[in-house]
Amino acid sequence: MKKIAVYGKGGIGKSTIVSNMAVSLAKQGYRVMQIGCDPKADSTIVLRHGEPLPTVLETFRQKKDAFSAEDIVKTGFAGVVCVEAGGPVPGVGCAGRGIITALEKIAAKGIYDIYKPDIVFYDVLGDVVCGGFSMPMRSGYADEVYIVSSGENMSIYAAANIATAIRNFEGRGYAKLGGVILNQRNVKREREKVEELCRDFNTEIIGSIAFSDLVQEAEERHMTLMEAYPDSEIAEAYRCLAERIC
Secondary structure: OEEEEEEEOOOOOHHHHHHHHHHHHHHOOOOEEEEEEOOOOOOOOOOOOOOOOOOHHHHHHHHOOOOOHHHHOEEOHHHOEEEEOOOOOOOOOOHHHHHHHHHHHHHHOOHHHHHOOOEEEEEEEOOOOOOOOOHHHOOOOOOEEEEEEOOOHHHHHHHHHHHHHHHHOOOOOOOEEEEEEEEOOOOOOHHHHHHHHHHHOOOOEEEEEOOOHHHHHHHHOOOOHHHHOOOOHHHHHHHHHHHHHO
């Protein structure tokens, strides 16, 4: 089982990238699980054609420990196994602590043993890398971390914070930084700025996704691009990225 955490600033497109990679790998015959680690609980929404998923934390609040794997795990397009960690009641509790609790419950319920994925993607919010949101990169959850960034200043700032957190865990047996995924927004000096970030942290751009209106069009139809436009150039870019990572 290969476990991959994908981090990035909110709104940078990491859920889109993860969902399309998940479909690409599932189409190749891999058993893929995608775990959304964001209080918005929308990581797997296009895999489920717009149907929301009961979150781990919501289910835990309602049923305590009296729930089964089937209560929190649903299958999405192409057979991708979908889980959403969820978050606390708005204004109450800590989202980071919620991620820790959700991942602990997923493990305690034997989700990995029941569904036996070949590949697990953790889709993680990266605006704030507190102890909770850094959980997937430590404690043996993920093997590798990939950071999604554009050339926008706030995206690069968030990426640098994430890379710094990963570097702080070096030597402890935690996940390593696998590289940066450039999700293009067509800003000036975009690739150059992201390459500068990579040099600062001794890593590389491992894939680049061009800006395309097809992505938005697919999501408006509650689909991944891999489902809506499987023969497009962008779909091929997702396939190449998934193959390089996995």
